[in-house]
Amino acid sequence: xxxxxxxxxxxxxxxxxxxxxxxxxxxxxxxxxxxxxxxxxxxxxxxxxxxxxxxxxxxxxxxxxxxxxxxxxxxxxxxxxxxxxxxxxxxxxxxxxxxxxxxxxxxxxxxxxxxxxxxxxxxxxxxxxxxxxxxxxxxxxxxxxxxxxxxxxxxxxxxxxxxxxxxxxxxxxxxxxxxxxxxxxxxxxxxxxxxxxxxxxxxxxxxxxxxxxxxxxxxxxxxxxxxxxxxxxxxxxxxxxxxxxxxxxxxxxxxxxxxxxxxxxxxxxxxxxxxxxxxxxxxxxxxxxxxxxxxxxxxxxxxxxxxxxxxxxxxxxxxxxxxxxxxxxxxxxxxxxxxxxxxxxxxxxxxxxxxxxxxxxxxxxxxxxxxxxxxxxxxxxxxxxxxxxxxxxxxxxxxxxxxxxxxxxxxxxxxxxxxxx
Numbered sequence: 001x002x003x004x005x006x007x008x009x010x011x012x013x014x015x016x017x018x019x020x021x022x023x024x025x026x027x028x029x030x031x032x033x034x035x036x037x038x039x040x041x042x043x044x045x046x047x048x049x050x051x052x053x054x055x056x057x058x059x060x061x062x063x064x065x066x067x068x069x070x071x072x073x074x075x076x077x078x079x080x081x082x083x084x085x086x087x088x089x090x091x092x093x094x095x096x097x098x099x100x101x102x103x104x105x106x107x108x109x110x111x112x113x114x115x116x117x118x119x120x121x122x123x124x125x126x127x128x129x130x131x132x133x134x135x136x137x138x139x140x141x142x143x144x145x146x147x148x149x150x151x152x153x154x155x156x157x158x159x160x161x162x163x164x165x166x167x168x169x170x171x172x173x174x175x176x177x178x179x180x181x182x183x184x185x186x187x188x189x190x191x192x193x194x195x196x197x198x199x200x201x202x203x204x205x206x207x208x209x210x211x212x213x214x215x216x217x218x219x220x221x222x223x224x225x226x227x228x229x230x231x232x233x234x235x236x237x238x239x240x241x242x243x244x245x246x247x248x249x250x251x252x253x254x255x256x257x258x259x260x261x262x263x264x265x266x267x268x269x270x271x272x273x274x275x276x277x278x279x280x281x282x283x284x285x286x287x288x289x290x291x292x293x294x295x296x297x298x299x300x301x302x303x304x305x306x307x308x309x310x311x312x313x314x315x316x317x318x319x320x321x322x323x324x325x326x327x328x329x330x331x332x333x334x335x336x337x338x339x340x341x342x343x344x345x346x347x348x349x350x351x352x353x354x355x356x357x358x359x360x361x362x363x364x365x366x367x368x369x370x371x372x373x374x375x376x377x378x379x380x381x382x383x384x385x386x387x388x389x390x391x392x393x394x395x396x397x398x399x400x401x402x403x404x405x406x407x408x409x410x411x412x413x414x415x416x417x418x419x420x421x
Contacts, residue, residue: 067130074131075365097125134365154290165279245407285341
């Protein structure tokens with residue numbers, strides 16, 4: 001029996017466990033972006049607020065450097081030993097990284113050790129998340145009935161939306177309860193600590209996951225990656241280009257809170273609502289996109305919303321700059337997130353289906369980690385730098401447009417087999 005012919009494991013609790021654990025890891029990683037301004041003040045004090053923010057965002061980007069390594073090592077491990085042990089490893093690593101963020105004293109207390117420890121913590125988090133996406137997405141696909149693969153895989157994106165929503169709600173809560181000085185000094189650590197509290201639950205449910213790898217293999221990790229590169233190089237390269245626009249769009253919409261704080265000058269309690277809107281619409285759009293691509297096919301659902309985003313994003317940012325209100329901020333964030341997440345659900349399903357069971361975790365993990373490391377890790381820094389140096393507050397829109405046009409070409413070139421309903 002071919003690996004892809006193995007009967008699916010139809011276990012809704014397993015799917016829920018994968019989604020919950022994935023959401024927890026993305027929450028811990030993405031929460032940094034929500035509080036980038038405050039983390040910059042604590043760990044990178046500088047006379048220039050822009051310099052402090054850029055240093056903080058650069059450290060956010062450092063977390064992406066180890067994501068390809070996590071994709072290589074943990075992705076290959078999942079294709080050799082199994083999805084479940086790989087997912088157990090990633091949640092333990094993410095816990096260690098988050099502990100570093102919560103417990104590290106400020107620059108004022110321990111000097112250069114503070115940013116040094118922060119960087120190490122972000123590297124560990126990046127390693128964990130780089131290895132998370134491949135095994136979790138492969139397991140979701142392999143648990144799914146053939147006619148519902150898009151819906152099941154859409155929960156990979158949906159879990160990221162849940163994480164963004166949780167981060168936004170936590171940020172809004174602490175910004176409402178605490179005053180500005182308390183939030184900047186220590187209040188930003190509270191949401192990270194809340195993520196640590198539920199880690200034992202995540203570990204417990206992952207221990208009960210079924211195994212969906214068709215058969216553990218004796219080949220080493222290098223052999224798995226060699227098979228992937230020698231046999232599936234074309235879909236691997238196309239997958240990187242497709243995921244490029246997904247991750248840039250995601251991190252642009254994640255940046256809306258920082259954009260509202262620094263560029264628009266809005267108060268934190270209002271700006272953080274952008275993260276809430278982003279998370280809520282990301283979940284809704286991803287799940288809706290998964291259902292649509294099961295019904296109409298991968299190609300139209302991943303391409304048409306992306307084209308609409310290219311057309312809409314420049315007027316959307318122009319509207320926000322002209323009418324800087326909470327309502328317009330939420331509308332723009334929600335609209336852009338919805339279009340992006342609709343496309344992302346179908347695109348991730350097509351990418352995952354492009355790889356067979358024996359290298360699926362490695363293929364998805366590596367392509368995702370490389371794309372996110374190169375483009376996601378630099379997106380928010382590039383936007384802040386472009387706005388600061390050119391004074392053009394429409395820079396985020398132009399960045400999304402250029403990347404989307406490149407990725408649309410790759411979407412058309414994906415193997416036809418991965419675009420079937």
